[in-house]
Every structure is written in structure tokens, then in C-alpha cells.
Amino acid sequence: MNKEKRYKILSIFNSKYPEPKIELIFSSDFELLLSVMLSAQSTDVIVNKTTKMLFKIANTPESILSLGLACLKNYIKDIGLYNTKALNIIRSSFLILTKYNGIIPNNRIELESLPGVGRKTSNILLNILFKKKTIAVDTHVFRVSNRTNFAKGKNVKEVEMKLIKVVPNIFKLNFHAWFVLHGRHICTARKIKCNICLIFKQCEFNKKNFNIF
Known part of the structure; x- marks a missing residue:
């Protein structure tokens, strides 16, 4: 062409x-991160249905960690690969809270250091949250x-x-x-x-x- x-x-x-606009529903940087992490090998419809319930209970790194792994798994059990995703979300929440002061990093290297965040996810976050031309x-x-x-x-x-x-x-x-x-x-x-x-x-x-x- x-x-x-x-x-x-x-x-x-x-x-x-x-x-x-992308079809994932979110109201904060952290919510978008979780939504994109959950969307791998799943549909936005299922992700939005899942996060609608989850975000009412936990939508910050602190509240996700307070929720705990077992309870988080229960909320996202309709999502494909939910066991792995739940563990990655817990680990990423801990790093965001302790290493990045609760703020989503705005560069590829730091984003991709988060468990469960690969190149595609980092590109989406950089593009939507930080207006990078990725x-x-x-x-x-x-x-x-x-x-x-x-x-x-x-x-x-x-x-x-x-x-x-x-x-x-x-x-x-x-x-x-x-x-x-x-x-x-x-x-x-x-x-x-x-x-x-x-x-x-x-x-x-x-x-x-x-x-x-």
C-alpha cells in the first residue's frame, strides 16, 4: 500500500x-492498568463486567493489597488466566505502592518491570494515559x-x-x-x-x- x-x-x-475511545471502562490510571492487564485473551465486555464489581470494592493499589489474592481471584474468576492475572495484579500493586509512590510509571522500562505488563500493555498505557505516540x-x-x-x-x-x-x-x-x-x-x-x-x-x-x- x-x-x-x-x-x-x-x-x-x-x-x-x-x-x-477504547471500550474498557475506567476512571483512574490504576483502573486502566488493571483493565488492560485483565483484557489479555479476554473480551472488553467480560472485563468491564468484572471490573464494575471489583472497582466498587478495590480500585487502588492499597485496596487491592487489602483485598488479598484469594478474594481477588474470586472477583476475576470469569476472566481467562485469572490465577496468573490475580498474582500479577497483587505483585504490581505492591511495586506501584512501594516503589512508585502509588503512581503509574510514565516510561516503558518501568512499566514493563511490573509483573504482567508486556510491550502491548505498556504501549496502551503510554498512549492513553501519557499521550505518547506509541x-x-x-x-x-x-x-x-x-x-x-x-x-x-x-x-x-x-x-x-x-x-x-x-x-x-x-x-x-x-x-x-x-x-x-x-x-x-x-x-x-x-x-x-x-x-x-x-x-x-x-x-x-x-x-x-x-x-x-
């Missing part, structure tokens, strides 16, 4: 969704980037590096949210909705489906 077509795609998304590549971004031919790659790191190169700076801040929303609601894994796609003219996917579902 050439740069003119990429620019057109991003311009269309910018016009339609000038202030895109691009997190999750399953939706990876699929849309490859399918449309916007940025092809064999793995998420390869796609991320390509996106960092080809996405103009003026669009980097919102790129992740645009492609996640597009991948979740239009360019889905199975029943793709090309008939209502904003960028079907620019998309280079060779198996477009214009059936109405």
Missing part, C-alpha cells in the same frame, strides 16, 4: 472518529493491518515496527483506537462487513464481502 492511500484511510477515520498491536490491529495491506508482518512486533514507520505523526495518537474499533466492529475475524466499511475503496483485501448480514 502506498503512502497516499494510507493517508486517505487515516484521514477518513480522523473525520469520522476525531476523539476515539502503537499497540493487539489481535485487531494485527488483523486489520495485514488484511488491508496497510502494514503487513508475520508477528505483532514486525507489524508495530512497520506502523511506526508508515503512520504519519499527526495520526499516531489515535491510530490504535481506530484500528481496534474497526477490527472489532467492521473488519472482524470472520463475518467482515465490507458493505458498511468506511475504507473499502482504499482497502487492498482481495476477498471483500459485500453481503448484508
Whole structure:
């Protein structure tokens, strides 16, 4: 895909969704951290349902630690890999409280030192909380980037590096949210909705489906 077509795609998304929001529900930096940690291999719907109950009881490092591991597991048991995630949340809460004075770190090295926080999670946090022009590549971004031919790659790191190169700076801040929303609601894994796609003219996917579902 050439740069003119990429620019057109991003311009269309910018016009339609000038202030895109991720679908995780949170009201603090710490709540977003927990939500993103819980979202790995799970859906935002299930995460939001889980955190709605959890955050009423514990939504700070102190209250999470007071809740304890066993009780935390009970709150998040509907989430995939909840045992591992619960342990990571407890350990990260302890580090945030004791090492970072209760404040979420604003740089990649410190964020990724937290148990359960990898590159994708740190990219999301840096992008949303600190307005850094990072691009997190999750399953939706990876699929849309490859399918449309916007940025092809064999793995998420390869796609991320390509996106960092080809996405103009003026669009980097919102790129992740645009492609996640597009991948979740239009360019889905199975029943793709090309008939209502904003960028079907620019998309280079060779198996477009214009059936109405």
C-alpha cells in the first residue's frame, strides 16, 4: 500500500472518529492498568463486567493489597488466566505502592518491570494515559493491518515496527483506537462487513464481502 492511500484511510477515520475511545471502562490510571492487564485473551465486555464489581470494592493499589489474592481471584474468576492475572495484579500493586509512590510509571522500562505488563500493555498505557505516540498491536490491529495491506508482518512486533514507520505523526495518537474499533466492529475475524466499511475503496483485501448480514 502506498503512502497516499494510507493517508486517505487515516484521514477518513480522523473525520469520522476525531476523539476515539477504547471500550474498557475506567476512571483512574490504576483502573486502566488493571483493565488492560485483565483484557489479555479476554473480551472488553467480560472485563468491564468484572471490573464494575471489583472497582466498587478495590480500585487502588492499597485496596487491592487489602483485598488479598484469594478474594481477588474470586472477583476475576470469569476472566481467562485469572490465577496468573490475580498474582500479577497483587505483585504490581505492591511495586506501584512501594516503589512508585502509588503512581503509574510514565516510561516503558518501568512499566514493563511490573509483573504482567508486556510491550502491548505498556504501549496502551503510554498512549492513553501519557499521550505518547506509541502503537499497540493487539489481535485487531494485527488483523486489520495485514488484511488491508496497510502494514503487513508475520508477528505483532514486525507489524508495530512497520506502523511506526508508515503512520504519519499527526495520526499516531489515535491510530490504535481506530484500528481496534474497526477490527472489532467492521473488519472482524470472520463475518467482515465490507458493505458498511468506511475504507473499502482504499482497502487492498482481495476477498471483500459485500453481503448484508
